[in-house]
Amino acid sequence: MFNSSYEELRSGIVSVSGIQSLVQIGFNSFPTLNSKIALAAAFVVHKRLSDKYLAKFFNCNDVSPAADKELIFREKLDGGQFFLKAGADFYDLPGSPISYWVGDEVRKVFRDSKLLGRVAPAKQGLSTSDNEKFVRLWHEVSIDNVDFDRRSSSEEWTSGCRWVPYNKGGLVRRWYGNNEFLVDWKNNGETIKGLAPKSVVRNEGYYFKESITWSDITIDSAFRLQDGGFVFANSAHSAFCNEGENPYVILGLLNSPVVEFFIGALSQSLHFDVGYYNVLPYPSGCVSDDLVGAVCELVEISRNDWNSREISWSFRGLPIVSIAGEGSICEAFERQVVNGRELKLRNLSLEDVVAKCAYEAYGLHPEDQLCNPRFVVEDIDRKQVADRLCSYIIGCAMGRFSLDEYGLIYAHNSGVGFDPSRYIKFPADVDGIIPITDEPWFEDDVAERVREFVKVVWGDNNLVENMEWLADSLGRKSGEPADEAIRRYLSTSFYKDHLQTYKKRPIYWLFSREPLIYSTKPGHSVSPRRLR
Incomplete structure (x- = not known):
């Protein structure tokens, strides 16, 4: 019904013969196969039949994927719930998809508008042929070996760095984010290019330019602003504005419910590639400045949200620590919750502005079924905040972060370039080894470092109250003292959370001692040896 590969077949059916009736079964078409896909x-x-003949179309794909489609069809048939559409109407949309639910106003938009691909053409990117060899999560390499400042593929390679940021797509996220990967691009990708034809370097002239990007496989429409400085992968489709075009206008339209409806009319598969993007309609009328202002603010909200997590290379500090003052962790957490609620309300208000402006730009009238606002800011969860606080404290103790400076302080190995003078308020461990024990055997073990950090940030007067709050937030057992609850989390659960946060590419290595065995990393044992 939608796949571009069958455009000729669809045109033949409509022009040579004609559709008399159609039932879109959608998900769960073959229940005996136990397939919901x-x-x-x-x-x-x-x-x-003439192409003017009004055929009947039944939509059985607007219910739960697990629903009994035969029962749904019979209910719609008996209730007269169907669409009437002539075959000739399908020619209005590029590729002639069988989008029987699309009304005359939307079809007119497709007929009369210029193509989005002529305003901001979308391109396919790099296929390395071996991601395991050439792609890394950014925290896997020394930060000094990453070139974040490159803005053109034609620049002479003078930085000496091996890695550059790599836009690889990622999970559904709107407006900004998913900056996680690096690609080996030393000497302008000399090694990768040498593997051709296995590797494919597409549209190299667009590398490192600002773009609008989205993931190839996505259930919900989610377009993001991508800063300059990235090579983009083939799975991370990217659009580049022509000179004089405002990327915030295009980004706002793409994330509006109007264009989401257009996308659904062109394709209902899990893939939305550059071919579909380039034939989306671009409004012929003026776009309100209100849309640009709303999009700018939404991008900043999403950017700040992304950078509030330590997995971002632009991370500056943990929100609950940044808003800490005289008082307790509980008070800081409550302020964070209030700030989060206000931000979500602002997020919703801005999304409404974007939707309204997009409807006006395309000359369409809002319809309730097209509105589907989404929140960028995640809900504030107490357990999650406590987990992240413990992770940040350990990061400060290991020297990765500091209470004296914003951002990433140390991300190298072997202690090269480590400067203890950058950690005055809360000294980092000089040798980078912190004991994790289920009993208080050492004065500087991880539980004691957590207590020390809480005292430094929130003061000595509320220390007992703060440790009680932290213990409750981490999941204290009934009757368990606060110190024991925190120590239990750190010794049994922290490293599991760390592996999950950093996608099984840890930045701290756990050495655990069982009878005669040291473990250098999860699942890998080595012969007994003395650690020096």
């Missing part, structure tokens, strides 16, 4: 449609064609 396979999509199907059943249709009847008649070779003597």
Whole structure:
């Protein structure tokens, strides 16, 4: 019904014969196969029908994927719930998809508008042929070996760095984010280019330019602003504005419910590639400045949210620590919750502005079924805040972060370039080894460092109250003292959370001693040896 590969077949059915009726079954088309993914449609064609003939179309794909589709069809048939559409109407949309639910106003937009691809063409990117060899999460390499400042593929390679930021797509996220990967691009990708034709370097002239990006596989529409300085992967489709075009206008339109409806009319698969993007309509009328202002603010909200997590290379500090003052962790947490609620309300208000402006730009009238606002800011969860606080404290103790400076302080190995003078308020461990024990054997073990950090940030007067709050937040057992609850979390659960946060690419290595065995990393044992 939608796949571009079958455009000729669809045109032939509509022009040579004609659709008499069609049932879009969608998910759960073959229940005996126990498949909720396979999509199907059943249709009847008649070779003597005119393309003006009003065929009946039944949508059984607007219910739960697990629903009994035969029962749904019978209910719609008996209730007269169907669409009437002539075959000639399908020519209005590029590729002639069988989008029977699209009304006349939207079809007119497609007929009369210029193509988005002529304003901000989308491009496919790099296929390395071996991601395991050439791609890394950014925290896996020394930060000094990453070139964050490159802005053109034609620049002479003078930095000496091996790695550059790599836009690889990622999970559904709107407006900004998913900056996680690096690619080996030393000497302008000399090694990767040497693997051609296995590797494919597409559209190199667009590398390192600012773009609008989205992931190839996505359930919900989610477009993001991508800063300059990235090579983009083939799975991270990217659009580049022509000179004089405002990327915030295009980003706002793409994330609006109007364009989401257009996308659904062109394709209902899990893939939305550059071919579909380039034939989206671009409004011929003026776009309100209110849309640009709303999008700018939404991008900043999303950027700040992304950078509030230590997995971001632009991380500056933990929110609950940044808003700490005289008082307790509980008070700081409550302020964070209030700030989060206000930000979500602002997020919703801005999304409404974007939707309204997009409707006006395309000359369409809002319809309730098209509105689907999404929040950028995640809900504030007490357990999650406590987990992140412990992770940040250990990061400060290891020298990765500091209470004296913002951002990433040390991300190298072997102690090269480590400067203890950058950690005055809360000294970092000089040798980078912190004992994790289930009993208080050492004065500087991880539990004691947590207590020390809480005292430094929130003061000595509320120390008992703060440790009680932290213990409760981490999941204290009934009757368990606060210190024991915190120590239990640190000795049994912290490293599991760390592996999950850093996607099984830890920045701290756990050495655990069982009888005669030291473990250098999860799942890997080595012969007994003395650690020096």
